[in-house]
Amino acid sequence: MKYCIFFVVLCAFACSGNKYPEVPERYHTLLNEALSKAGDNAVELNKALDSCDARYKEGVAFLIAYMPERDLKELKAGFLINNVEYAYKARERFSWAKALPDSIFLNEVLPYVSLNENREEWRPDFYGRFSSYVANCQTIWEAIDSVNRNIRDEVRVDYNTKREKPDQSPYESMRQGMASCSGLSILLTDAFRAVGIPARVAGTPNWHDNRGNHNWCEVWVDGQWYFTEYYPNALNKAWFFADAGKAVKGDEQHAIYASSFKPADTYFPLVWDENIRYVHAENVTDRYVDLYKAYESTIKADGRHIPVKVMMFRTEQCMQNSDDRMAANVDVFCGREQMGGGRTAGSTQDMNDALEFLLEKNKTYTFKYTDEKGREKLADVKVKEEPLTVKLYMQ
Known part of the structure; x- marks a missing residue:
């Protein structure tokens, strides 16, 4: 039996x-x-x-x-x-x-998508496009730099607020020749992945001063994640670094997230569709805060940078007290390179509260903002040896 x-x-x-x-x-x-x-x-x-x-x-x-x-x-x-x-x-x-x-390859190279963008068969095309740029690279550092430097001229896409939608897929952006920061980040992530470089989209739903959202790209090298953008500077160096250093981990709107294909500790907040919860993410705020603290300590000690405060007033005649100040978004450039951005303090904030940048001495910087009539305004300022307060005017 x-x-x-x-x-x-x-x-x-x-x-x-x-x-x-x-x-x-x-x-x-x-x-x-x-x-x-x-x-x-x-x-x-x-x-x-x-x-x-x-x-x-x-x-x-x-x-x-x-x-x-x-x-x-x-x-x-x-x-x-x-x-x-x-x-x-x-x-x-x-x-x-x-x-x-294997864990990094599967989650950060293999996926066909980053966020909620349309699913497109970009990989065979992008493999052909970007393999030629990295074919002679000996290290992943060289390969990252090569993709970063060549992607704009290869795909002919630029940042433009007139793009059709924020969450564009690669070919939607290439068809228009324009994309949002999110669309550019998706493009760059796909280009990296096409040649075996681990990459993911990172970003925040809203900066600490409620200036709005921003997305960028991260790449994985030798066990660490580094941030970069479609318009490259260097790894872990970007105009938004100071803002990222002020992110708040426990605040959903002001934290920083990195996308993940497989489930992670949370989801990626999409400002264009807050109902979507299927884009997985890690909360990586602590890494950015710690990186910026270390960077800030270094440049404060190097003797080559000074604090530059920026205040916005309605007119040159009205700047006597806190009530005369206005809140406005201001970006600062050195030549064509954006050094940072932020929002000036408004009339209800303390007079000692001012937008501040750490800028290198003996250089000329351009402060860019939009006046009340929507016109772009530029102010060139020479930063010398001493701390400086820059006063800008809406009219």
Whole structure:
């Protein structure tokens, strides 16, 4: 009798088989859950799992296991297989990609999307476009710099508030030749990923002074994340650095987030659609605050920078007391390079409360703002050896 029972159990096990051959077991439950949500499109997702190269099955499984429900119901097998094959092609070709931990490759190189943008098959095209720029690079640092320096001329997209929408996909931005900071960040992230550089979109829903949102890009090198932008300066150096250093971790609107394909500790707040919760994110505020504190200590000690305060008044004749001040957004440039930005204190704030920048001595800076009639105004100021207060006027 016991032999009969053993035979029945053995047959049952044999007939059940492995539903996901060559896929690591840790994905099996996640795949079952994902495929049940996919409805009729489960056929396409199973096709992708079944027909992709055995070397890439974990990549396909990872994407299906963690993709948003909208993608489970829409994405086709060909789209997924193409994306995965070109991601692994970059990993096999470039030394920096070969050296990546699997966890970083899967979550920061392999994904086909950053936020909620339209899903497009950009990877084969971007692999062809940007491989030529990094082909002779010996290190990931060189590759990052090469993509950063060449992306604008390659895709012909510039920042412009007249773009159709903030969350544009790569080809939407390339068709128009313009994008928001979010669209530019998506473009840059995809370009990095196309050549095996781990990248993600980061940003804040609102700066500490309620000046509005901003998004940028982060790249992973040797175990650390660094920030950069579509218009490059250097890693961990950007006009918004001082603002990022004042972010507030516990305040959803004033914190800094980094996007993630797989679930993380929170979601990425999208200012253009606050109802979306499926874009995963890490709260990375502490890293930016700590980085800026260290930077600020360094430049205060170097003897080459001084504090420059900026105050905005209605007219040159009205600047006697706090009531005469106006709140306005001001950006500061040195030549073509933006050094920072902020919002001046208004009439209800303490007279000692002023927008402040740490600027290098003996250089000329341009302060740019918009007056009450919407006209752009520029004020050139020579910063010398002593702390300075710059007074600007709305009229």
